[in-house]
Amino acid sequence: MLEHFGKALVDQGLIHEELVVLDPDVAASTKVTYFAERFPERFIRVGISEQDMIGIAAGLAASGKAPIACGFAMFVACRSWEQIANSVARPGLNVKIVGSHSGLSPSADGDSHQTFGDIAMMRVLPNMTVVVPADALETVEALRALVNTPGPAYLRLLRGSTPIAYVDECDYTLGKANVLAEGADTTVIANGVMAPHALDAAEQLSSGGISVRVLDMHTVKPLDADSIKKAASETGAIVTAEEHSVIGGLGGAVAEVLALEHPTPMAMVGIKDRFGESSRSYTALLEELGLTSEAIAEEVRGILKRRK
């Protein structure tokens, strides 16, 4: 995912000459090195100081640049939340914040580096757009869309190689969910790495005669409430799946829409109010915390049983 991101950043840099990239000393990990090599004069090293970096990005944006501040999600988003709130979101400046190594993807590093609250923290900020791409291809499209949309935004990315949700092409519109699979019995609303897992779950369930719609809710904010309500009325049940706490993330956002506008039976797959831990294998850690296609399928079966 980051490899694609890093190369896509160069493409965007070629198109948008006001685009500048800021790095808090993790360039080799976030893959902004491609940009640094191509546009050294537009690449700003700030050292290990994410809060300072956010302020600098705000100043650059106030002077007409299009800064992209890339760092590990835990530090660039969570540590710098208040700087993002006051220096970026409040004045509505055109700063893109890219949080790599989000969720459980820095698995071996352990829970000091793993994020389960960044989506909640970013989506609570007025003016902020929050995007969680499902795979590498969607990351490229999301970056393009964000760069072409002025205003503050958070792009949440994963380290390492990630499963594929889009094979050849990805039709991408900010704030508009993509239907990955059609179905009538239940809708799984997922994003990030859980979107391809939701597709797997739908396949598992279809062999048992259950037809599942899968929505890729890549934009958590502004949320595509219409697709959610449509899915609720057409399929009658909603299961959310995300690599984030079940508190305040995608599941929370969907629940807010349903509870207020279209009460519907609902279940959530996500991190159940706990920290992660070190794991040499990312997949094993996802399994340990119950973030699997099997867990999604289980929730779908459960919700259908309750409905009967």
Next chain:
Amino acid sequence: MDAPIPISEAQLDDLRRIVLRTINKNQVLILTNIPRVPASVTSVLREISRRHKIPLSTLKRNAQILKEFNLIAYGDPPNFSGVELTELGRFISNLTISEDPTVLGNMVRTRSGLRPLGSVIRDLRKTVLQMIAEAGSGHLGASLSAVDILAVLYMMKMRHDPKNPFWPDRDRFILSKGHAAPALYAVLSEAGYISSENLMSLRALGSKLQGHPDIRTSGVDASTGSLGQGLSIGIGMALAAKMDGSSSRIYVLLGDGELDEGQVWEAALTASNHALDNLTAIVDRNGYQLTGRTEEIKKLESLSEKWTSFGWEAQEADGNDPASILDALNACDLTSGKPSVIIAHTTKGKGVSFMEGNRYSRKTPDAQELKRALMELA
């Protein structure tokens, strides 16, 4: 000029016209940009050349003419001495400034015409008192300590245009100690950004004058209020100016208590690493933070040495003396290859005897205190 000649503003205008027929625009530029502290003629001319995009050779020729007119003095190599205005030069310099930095002696351009700076500053202090009394809350002490610095910046130093607040090459100002917002609003109003009627809406629901600075207010370059964040924003603006080849300078006013925040020192490192000589930080060193003396809560001294060791060019100034502030700001223009900081020694609550010190740090004056304070400033 042994005895002062009483002269009306109209007569001054006539005299200015006569003088401006004798000396050309570049010569005026040189006269009005000579720092009060002696600096080498080449460095002064180079700075003017950079800021105004005029060939250095042109400026050198004109400096030679000014020297022949006995308006400036400097030594030619090898007898080096810094360039200075002669007494006559100072008079002519004050007289000629009618456009850019609007200094005329101690006269500055305000929304209500040319006025002596001292009287403008007294009025600014009165306005700040009235605004905070009207709002019912606000940081009075910290606002009063910063008035002189803000007035010198907006009325004598910075290149900005109230009619064109988004002029890309303007100098920028960030009030990192955002709680001094009333002082900023008062100065912005006097400079022509905010109508004076709006000033009394400070902190009211629906007002553009927020409790802390916000870019919704015309003339405010950055939203601040959360301490520690302004210097980083200034770095971003300074980097952008460098990338664009703009001669814009960035000024950031920090509180001394604010220096407790770690982000300030992250930013201090970043600015010197990027050699941002278009960035000037000013520390309003009034010695107090909310609950007591800075030296008792979190010792800052030796403060100049701290900045110097972080790679900054540091100077000390009297932050309640406009001439001292202006000298220090002018000297910052000549610093190259690193950012500059002015430790501006001020008195918290400056200007009203019974408010000086930390007593009115957050206290709102009642009607009687306001009356007494306004009388002192009358």
